[in-house]
Amino acid sequence: MRLENVWLRYHRRGPWVLQGIDVRIGPGEVAIVLGRNGVGKSTLLQVAAGVLRPGRGRVTDRPTRVGWVPERFPADQPFTVTRYLTGMARVAGLGRAAADEAVTSWTDRLGLAAFRSVRLPELSKGTAQKVGLAQALLRPPGLLVLDEPWEGLDAATRELVPELIAEVLAADGSVLVSDHRGETVRLPAARRWLVADGSLCEETSSTDETIAVVEVAVPAARVAGTVARLRAEGHQVLRVRPDASTAASQALPVEPPRSAGAARPAEPPLGMAGELTAGQPEAAEDAVESAAGETR
């Protein structure tokens, strides 16, 4: 699929939200759409999915079957989970038996089995989001567009999302996903599209990128968890040392494996400071913000 010189604005005299976007995604590829709030990530995703029509330019070679998971699932509908998903499966072209089978399969897989007869407005935000995820996957999509898919999901389903993406990719589908929670570190092979000022540029992953070292301070009791989490987010934790103001400045080296939870440092009794490297300044800022949150 290709977006060719796509421009979009919501009102005739309004500002252009997307300006001359020109990008292509092929079968078996996943791209993460990044950018600050309000820069047009969701707009770009909706143009790709076919929800919005570009004011100028065009979208070509969009796969026939598109699955779109909106940022907020529209739960204000008078259907139960089963009835809604069965209806959407039929709308997607499945026969009665195939629709029932698909609904049973996806509700089981996404942990919705207990909610089958619950009406949509009575679902929690996370459960409703699972229904949104299920409706997009009832028929294997050639293009899966996920707008903040991890929002509100429980840990088990968050872990499941990369698996679902991998299945779409394995079937030669394409996936577009936006995320502001840092969950896309679970998609290490993904292309990264940065949206800013209406334009899109692709971040190239390079191994010779300049490395920055960021020091963070966390309560001693949370050192192990913080180290594990930072590693899970793709950062390299260099060492953990006691805070100079509360303890002797004895540095505790940390083994450098990058896999989450592979190594846990001994927990010192007092406040600790650590260093981590960040290949990308944005990621480093996120890490500092996270660590600051831990200390409050």
Place this chain on the structure above:
Amino acid sequence: MSALVRMRLAGFLRTGRALAPLLAGLITLGTLYGGGRAQPAEAYGVSAVVLFPVLAWQTKILLDVEPDVQRRLAQVTVGVARERSAGLLAAAVAALVTVAVALLFPWLVGGVSGPVDPGDRSIPVGLALGLWAHLLVVPAAVALGALASRASVGGAGYGVAVLALGGVGAVVFGLTGSVAPWLAPPIMAAARTTAGDAAALTLLGLSGWALAWSAAVVGGYLWRRRAQG
């Protein structure tokens, strides 16, 4: 597309919002037939006129019941053309059910009578003319209701304004001697025809007029949807 039509009709019926236009229609018909008995063709002609705004309102409610994001999900799933068509088709089906109730209603309350004078139309002819008058109203009302829907005009206030203007305009511009009768669907002209001389050519002309008016308004609806994104 039929699955989407069924889903939208189910959504419309399950919210209970279908009751409001149905009750309004029944109250209007009750008032209409409460005054005495009339012959079918004449009675049905007036019934079709008063049902026009009710059916347009019903269409607006049916289309507005579906959340905007759900409408976009349907569009992604079936495509733009089918999504638009399914909404109009669902509204037409709902309108036909209301028309069936309207056609049956006067017989239940004794609002119609058979031929009295030798020159009066027979009951079957009267029924056929009444059915024609109501079917003439359906596409026009569905078109107006769609144009007034949230997906078309955005805010609720604009939708009510479109409905009110359309309803009043259909009567005002449809009066005998109107300066611009083509601005309105021919529901008033149809009522006059059912009460008077219903020549085949007249019926054909009015049917074509109603379809052309409806097509123009549906065109406006589709253009508005396209502009709304």
